[in-house]
Amino acid sequence: EDQVTQSPEALRLQEGESSSLNCSYTVSGLRGLFWYRQDPGKGPEFLFTLYSAGEEKEKERLKATLTKKESFLHITAPKPEDSATYLCAVQPYLFSGGYNKLIFGAGTRLAVHP
Amino acid sequence: SAVISQKPSRDICQRGTSLTIQCQVDSQVTMMFWYRQQPGQSLTLIATANQGSEATYESGFVIDKFPISRPNLTFSTLTVSNMSPEDSSIYLCSVEDSSEAFFGQGTRLTVV
Numbered sequence: 368e369d370q371v372t373q374s375p376e377a378l379r380l381q382e383g384e385s386s387s388l389n390c391s392y393t394v395s396g397l398r399g400l401f402w403y404r405q406d407p408g409k410g411p412e413f414l415f416t417l418y419s420a421g422e423e424k425e426k427e428r429l430k431a432t433l434t435k436k437e438s439f440l441h442i443t444a445p446k447p448e449d450s451a452t453y454l455c456a457v458q459p460y461l462f463s464g465g466y467n468k469l470i471f472g473a474g475t476r477l478a479v480h481p
Numbered sequence: 482s483a484v485i486s487q488k489p490s491r492d493i494c495q496r497g498t499s500l501t502i503q504c505q506v507d508s509q510v511t512m513m514f515w516y517r518q519q520p521g522q523s524l525t526l527i528a529t530a531n532q533g534s535e536a537t538y539e540s541g542f543v544i545d546k547f548p549i550s551r552p553n554l555t556f557s558t559l560t561v562s563n564m565s566p567e568d569s570s571i572y573l574c575s576v577e578d579s580s581e582a583f584f585g586q587g588t589r590l591t592v593v
Contacts, residue, residue, distance in 0.1 A: 403584075410573050410584035410587045412584075416582075418580075469514075469524075469526070469575075472523060474523055
């Protein structure tokens with residue numbers, strides 16, 4: 368069964384204190400792994416898509432990496448405005464072609480304090 | 482990137498009534514997805530909506546409870562029927578555009 372597990376559930380950081388969020392997954396075949404940021408009362412905001420092990424993508428203070436079993440979202444020198452829930456989702460590959468659904472993890476609630 | 486508009490943004494409804502949520506995309510897309518996010522939980526796919534065909538529902542979701550329309554390539558509706566307090570959630574529509582999947586802002590539904 369395709370599954371996504373995110374850890375930790377919640378993370379509290381001081382401003383400037385770098386850390387990493389983990390997304391472990393099991394999937395029959397991976398078409399893509401997605402990272403989103405979600406602020407309270409809003410829809411998920413797209414951050415990254417990763418497709419193959421070894422791939423890395425960066426955006427401002429965020430860097431996402433991918434292995435065959437997990438992905439990390441590294442946050443460098445975070446600021447209070449980085450506080451949000453970060454969601455990871457995998458998209459299994461449909462061997463018959465076409466699109467498939469996103470399977471989401473439960474998310475990591477990040478709080479960055481001044 | 483696709484821009485998705487959802488209406489209404491929130492509503493409070495009486496149990497036993499129905500609510501139709503609209504999703505408008507600023508570009509033509511083949512597939513649209515409807516998700517539910519229950520309080521404190523992550524997103525769960527309800528159904529996939531293709532233009533010109535019946536929606537495909539995930540396990541645990543049925544057409545009688547969540548009828549979906551997809552009249553063209555930029556628009557879809559999700560109806561939550563015969564609502565109960567357990568239907569209180571955020572409902573989100575989503576589309577894929579190239580390598581990215583975008584979400585609307587969501588409809589926060591409270592059933593009383």
